[in-house]
Structure formats: C-alpha cells, structure tokens
Amino acid sequence: xxxxxxxxxxxxxxxxxxxxxxxxxxxxxxxxxxxxxxxxxxxxxxxxxxxxxxxxxxxxxxxxxxxxxxxxxxxxxxxxxxxxxxxxxxxxxxxxxxxxxxxxxxxxxxxxxxxxxxxxxxxxxxxxxxxxxxxxxxxxxxxxxxxxxxxxxxxxxxxxxxxxxxxxxxxxxxxxxxxxxxxxxxxxxxxxxxxxxxxxxxxxxxxxxxxxxxxxxxxxxxxxxxxxxxxxxxxxxxxxxxxxxxxxxxxxxxxxxxxxxxxxxxxxxxxxxxxxxxxxxxxxxxxxxxxxxxxxxxxxxxxxxxxxxxxxxxxxxxxxxxxxxxxxxxxxxxxxxxxxxxxxxxxxxxxxxxxxxxxxxxxxxxxxxxxxxxxxxxxxxxxxxxxxxxx
Amino acid sequence: xxxxxxxxxxxxxxxxxxxxxxxxxxxxxxxxxxxxxxxxxxxxxxxxxxxxxxxxxxxxxxxxxxxxxxxxxxxxxxxxxxxxxxxxxxxxxxxxxxxxxxxxxxxxxxxxxxxxxxxxxxxxxxxxxxxxxxxxxxxxxxxxxxxxxxxxxxxxxxxxxxxxxxxxxxxxxxxxxxxxxxxxxxxxxxxxxxxxxxxxxxxxxxxxxxxxxxxxxxxxxxxxxxxxxxx
Ligand SMILES: Nc1ncnc2c1ncn2[C@@H]1O[C@H](COP(=O)(O)OP(=O)(O)OP(=O)(O)O)[C@@H](O)[C@H]1O
Ligand SMILES: [Mg+2]
Numbered sequence: 001x002x003x004x005x006x007x008x009x010x011x012x013x014x015x016x017x018x019x020x021x022x023x024x025x026x027x028x029x030x031x032x033x034x035x036x037x038x039x040x041x042x043x044x045x046x047x048x049x050x051x052x053x054x055x056x057x058x059x060x061x062x063x064x065x066x067x068x069x070x071x072x073x074x075x076x077x078x079x080x081x082x083x084x085x086x087x088x089x090x091x092x093x094x095x096x097x098x099x100x101x102x103x104x105x106x107x108x109x110x111x112x113x114x115x116x117x118x119x120x121x122x123x124x125x126x127x128x129x130x131x132x133x134x135x136x137x138x139x140x141x142x143x144x145x146x147x148x149x150x151x152x153x154x155x156x157x158x159x160x161x162x163x164x165x166x167x168x169x170x171x172x173x174x175x176x177x178x179x180x181x182x183x184x185x186x187x188x189x190x191x192x193x194x195x196x197x198x199x200x201x202x203x204x205x206x207x208x209x210x211x212x213x214x215x216x217x218x219x220x221x222x223x224x225x226x227x228x229x230x231x232x233x234x235x236x237x238x239x240x241x242x243x244x245x246x247x248x249x250x251x252x253x254x255x256x257x258x259x260x261x262x263x264x265x266x267x268x269x270x271x272x273x274x275x276x277x278x279x280x281x282x283x284x285x286x287x288x289x290x291x292x293x294x295x296x297x298x299x300x301x302x303x304x305x306x307x308x309x310x311x312x313x314x315x316x317x318x319x320x321x322x323x324x325x326x327x328x329x330x331x332x333x334x335x336x337x338x339x340x341x342x343x344x345x346x347x348x349x350x351x352x353x354x355x356x357x358x359x360x361x362x363x364x365x366x367x368x369x370x371x372x373x374x375x376x377x378x379x380x381x382x383x384x385x386x387x388x389x390x391x
Numbered sequence: 392x393x394x395x396x397x398x399x400x401x402x403x404x405x406x407x408x409x410x411x412x413x414x415x416x417x418x419x420x421x422x423x424x425x426x427x428x429x430x431x432x433x434x435x436x437x438x439x440x441x442x443x444x445x446x447x448x449x450x451x452x453x454x455x456x457x458x459x460x461x462x463x464x465x466x467x468x469x470x471x472x473x474x475x476x477x478x479x480x481x482x483x484x485x486x487x488x489x490x491x492x493x494x495x496x497x498x499x500x501x502x503x504x505x506x507x508x509x510x511x512x513x514x515x516x517x518x519x520x521x522x523x524x525x526x527x528x529x530x531x532x533x534x535x536x537x538x539x540x541x542x543x544x545x546x547x548x549x550x551x552x553x554x555x556x557x558x559x560x561x562x563x564x565x566x567x568x569x570x571x572x573x574x575x576x577x578x579x580x581x582x583x584x585x586x587x588x589x590x591x592x593x594x595x596x597x598x599x600x601x602x603x604x605x606x607x608x609x610x611x612x613x614x615x616x617x618x619x620x621x622x
Contacts, residue, residue: 021491304487309477388444
C-alpha cells in the first residue's frame with residue numbers, strides 16, 4: 001500500500017503512514033467517517049423511500065396529462081373534478097383519449113386482526129390502455145363485479161395469499177360490508193400513506209365508496225394524439241377549459257409537484273429532509289473532528305517540515321491524502337452496514353428503501369469533499385504561523 | 392566583507408504586544424564568515440534561540456536588517472522564506488522527527504523538499520549519512536524505537552543531507568553522548584572546510600567551544616562578548 005502510494009504521489013505517503021501509525025486511532029477515525037456515512041445513508045434512504053412511494057402510484061398509470069382539482073394536494077390526496085371536464089377536454093385538438101380516475105382509501109382488517117388501509121384506484125376497465133402495460137391485460141378481467149388487483153407488497157398481507165394470487169388463485173376479503181375478491185396482483189410497494197394498493201373497475205369502486213358519484217372523479221387522465229407534445233396540449237386545455245378549481249399538468253409535472261409538496265409541506269417530508277440535513281451536519285462535525293485532531297497532533301512535526309522549506313501545498317497534499325484514505329476506508333463499511341440496515345428496514349416496514357448507485361457516489365464524493373475541506377481548514381493554522389512558534 | 396552568508400544590522404526583536412511586550416534582542420549587529428563554525432552562548436533566556444530562528448527565517452523579522460545568503464528577510468514574503476529555508480539546515484533543540492517515518496524516511500524528507508528526484512540515489516545518500524553518524528543498523532527504525540541520542544543524530548542527518556549552505560543548530564549535542572557530539576561537530580567543521588558550509592551553533596559544551604572559530608556571548612538580548620579564536 002505504502003509503495004503504491006509512493007508511486008502515486010511521487011513522494012513518501014506521509015498522510016497514509018501518519019494515519020496508520022497509530023492503529024487504534026486509525027480505526028477510530030475510520031469508524032467515525034463510516035458512522036457519518038451511515039447517518040447520511042439512513043436519512044437519504046428514508047427520504048428516498050418517501051419520494052419513491054409518493055410517485056409509485058403514477059407507475060400504475062399510462063397517460064400524458066392529468067386534470068385535477070385545484071384544492072387537491074397530490075395524486076392520492078385530491079379533491080374532485082366534474083366529469084364534464086373530460087368531455088370538454090376531448091373536444092380540444094391534440095387530445096386523443098381521456099378517462100376518469102377515482103381514488104379512495106379502503107380500510108380493511110387482515111385475518112390476524114390488524115387493520116390496514118389500501119389505496120384504491122377505480123378505473124374504466126373499457127380503457128385498459130390508461131393502466132400501465134404491466135397491468136393493462138388484467139384490467140379487462142375486472143369487469144367481474146367486486147373484483148380487484150392487489151398490491152403484492154401490501155404490508156401485513158401473508159405471503160401465502162400473494163403466492164396463491166400469482167398462481168392464478170383468488171382471495172376474498174370483507175371490507176365495509178362488501179366482499180372484494182382479488183383476482184390478480186401488481187407490484188407497487190407499501191408507501192407512507194397507505195399500506196398497499198388495489199385497482200378495481202369504476203363500478204366496483206362506486207359500490208365500495210357509496211358516497212362517491214360517477215360524475216365527480218378525482219382526476220381525469222388524458223393521452224395526447226401521436227406526435228403532439230403534452231406541453232402544447234396543456235396550454236391548449238388551459239385556454240379551452242373553464243377557469244376555476246382545475247389544475248392541468250403533464251403527468252411528469254404532477255409527479256414533480258407531488259414530490260415538492262411531500263418534501264416541503266407535509267410533516268414527514270420536512271422531518272426527513274431535516275434528518276438528511278442533520279445527518280450531513282453531524283457527519284461533517286465528525287469528519288472535521290477527526291482531521292483537525294490529526295493535524296493538531298502533528299503540528300510540531302509539520303512545523304519542522306515547514307522549517308525545512310516545505311510550503312502550504314505540501315501540507316494540503318498530506319491532508320488531502322488523509323482525506324482520501326479516510327473517505328475510502330470509511331465508505332466501504334459505511335455503505336455495507338447501510339445496506340444491511342436498509343434490508344432490515346424493508347423487511348420491517350415494507351418501504352422501498354434501496355441503495356442506488358447515484359446516492360452511493362454522491363455520499364462518497366460528499367465525504368471526500370468534507371474530509372478535504374476539514375483538512376484544509378485544519379491546516380490554516382499552520383499557514384499563518386511562524387514555524388518557530390509551533391515547536 | 393559584503394558576501395558574508397549571515398549579516399544582521401540593528402536587529403531588535405519583541406515578543407507580545409501592549410503591557411506584555413518584551414524585548415528579547417537589542418540592536419544585534421553580526422557578520423558571520425563563510426565556512427566558519429560560530430558558537431552562540433549565554434544564559435537561559437538571553438535570546439539565543441530567538442536569534443537563531445530569525446536567521447533561519449523561521450520567525451518574522453520585525454525590526455532591523457537580516458540578510459541571509461544575500462536575501463533580505465525584513466518584510467520578506469512567504470515564498471522567499473520557503474525558498475531560503477531549503478538552502479539551510481536546521482537542527483532543533485528537540486529532535487522533532489516525524490513519528491510515523493523511519494530514520495531513512497525522515498532523512499529523505501530533507502532531500503525531497505527539493506523535488507522527487509532519483510529515489511535510489513536519494514536512499515543511498517540518506518544511508519551514507521546515517522552510516523557516517525553510526526546509525527547504519529538503525530535505518531529502518533521508527534523514532535519510537537530509537538534512543539534520544541540516536542534520534543538527535545537522525546535529525547542531524549536530515550539537516551545535512553541536502554548539503555545546506557548554512558547549518559543552524561540549537562544545542563544539538565545536548566542529547567548526545569560525548570563521542571557522538573564530537574563526531575557531529577567534527578563533521579560540521581569538515582563541511583565548513585570542504586564545502587564552505589557555515590555553521591552557527593548554540594552550545595555550552597566546553598569541548599565544542601574549543602573547536603569553534605568564533606564564540607559570541609549573548610546576555611539579556613545583547614551581544615556582550617565576541618571572540619575569534621584559532622582552533
Ligand atoms: N514565543 C515567545 N513568546 C514570548 N516570549 C518569548 C517567546 N520565545 C522566547 N521568549 C522570551 O524571549 C527571551 C529569549 O528567549 P530565547 O528562547 O531566545 O532564549 P534562549 O537564550 O534560547 O534560552 P535557553 O537557553 O533557555 O534556550 C526569553 O525571555 C523568553 O522568555
Ligand atoms: Mg533556546
């Protein structure tokens with residue numbers, strides 16, 4: 001290692017030698033950086049799960065534009081919109097197709113007695129192309145009264161039930177005095193707001209939610225004609241449809257808005273966002289502590305080097321070397337332990353907490369930057385002092 | 392003699408500010424000949440270390456002329472000081488070896504300040520010098536495994552390995568036994584004769600005083616005696 005680094009730096013790898021000279025302290029320093037990494041990873045993981053569970057229901061749909069009520073907050077937390085807007089929209093140039101989407105939360109008691117809530121989509125089964133390709137085929141089977149597709153990741157649902165469903169079996173359950181029969185599955189994953197999801201026909205939906213009417217869906221999904229940009233159609237719809245209590249967005253725009261809303265206006269988003277901030281802050285403090293202690297402990301030796309004619313770039317080189325060693329050695333256990341904890345979180349909560357490469361790279365370079373910056377700050381004391389004052 | 396390697400003129404030095412301001416050196420005028428061995432002596436607190444660090448560019452000159460190897464140090468910028476320090480060899484009162492580097496690696500630090508260079512040649516030069524100082528079998532030891540005297544000899548090797556034009560030594564022999572102390576001083580004298588290396592050394596060792604070309608006595612920050620002798 002030492003010889004490799006000598007080749008890389010073209011000088012003695014003082015940072016490496018210095019860090020590893022005292023094994024106990026080296027391990028403590030690496031553990032500190034790994035812990036800082038772990039903190040940030042956990043917070044980012046939970047934040048990421050919140051984000052992906054916010055947009056996960058969008059993946060069940062296949063549309064270009066979504067009309068929503070102005071007073072709704074997100075896709076699953078929305079007001080109602082008159083279905084007549086759908087007919088008006090169909091008259092706008094560039095609109096190829098449109099369908100109403102009904103959304104509700106279905107309370108339901110599992111066999112073990114625990115109650116969960118299922119996010120329910122009611123869709124027009126005559127227009128299966130508005131469902132994502134993965135479930136479009138199953139959608140037509142939902143014409144059968146009181147049938148539904150059940151989310152495979154539904155929290156608390158016994159694996160045997162899911163296995164039976166994927167094998168083509170059925171599973172009936174009681175909800176609000178009606179028996180609903182799952183005849184297939186889809187893969188959404190448990191979210192923060194609901195424990196799982198069901199998709200059913202609009203007819204079944206209206207039976208299960210007797211206080212909802214077919215004239216007032218939650219959203220209207222629109223697909224644009226081939227080759228017409230959704231943005232252009234959004235503008236046209238905005239001009240054509242009556243003003244007041246209507247929000248017209250592309251699907252992507254709506255998902256982005258939902259993310260922003262969840263992150264900035266919901267307590268969960270704010271708390272997790274704050275958690276990420278705190279994780280980074282605590283991580284920074286740990287890393288700074290490690291580096292600045294190391295520099296302080298070697299001040300006399302550095303002063304000697306300075307007296308010998310070594311300049312500031314040399315000392316920055318040493319601390320960057322240390323920063324790199326700590327970032328690499330701290331990252332490996334940090335990412336490993338995080339993945340273990342992620343797996344634990346997934347099995348306990350069913351939340352989509354996953355380690356993605358982008359996040360890992362971000363955290364690694366963030367650590368490297370934090371280490372380098374801390375080291376650079378710590379060497380400032382050296383830059384401004386006469387070597388004779390440091391002995 | 393205009394080209395003396397060390398020239399000071401009207402050099403004053405103060406520590407602290409306001410009420411705690413204390414003058415450590417008063418009007419020091421000094422010219423040291425090339426290739427000579429000069430000893431600085433005087434009671435504790437008389438300003439010997441202060442003078443040595445000013446000459447070595449390790450402390451900012453605040454008042455007076457200090458001209459080292461033709462370079463004015465008064466108001467000199469950091470780059471000038473760094474360049475000057477590379478031409479000097481400093482042996483400190485404490486050895487100040489880097490604890491995680493071996494004896495050889497510590498000596499190499501004295502060479503690598505001039506650039507990477509040929510690693511094998513550098514290593515050979517370091518070993519040669521350590522050998523001359525009786526440390527041939529200690530080259531790969533970390534300072535923690537060396538005695539005080541051995542550490543001090545490594546520090547001497549580190550200061551001398553790059554052929555400095557001036558060697559500044561602050562009680563280098565304090566930690567050395569008589570024989571090694573003598574060996575070090577003989578080496579410095581030899582370098583003075585062979586290469587014109589100028590040495591200024593703080594010491595009270597009577598055996599070294601005998602070998603000095605010149606003995607300067609400091610008392611309370613003033614030069615009170617300046618004696619040249621034929622050694
Ligand atoms: N960094 C400093 N801050 C304040 N005062 C200092 C500092 N360094 C030295 N002094 C004072 O300057 C005076 C000269 O100190 P200096 O270290 O040069 O003495 P010295 O002759 O080397 O003594 P010794 O023989 O004990 O090494 C002393 O009074 C000392 O207290
Ligand atoms: Mg002293």
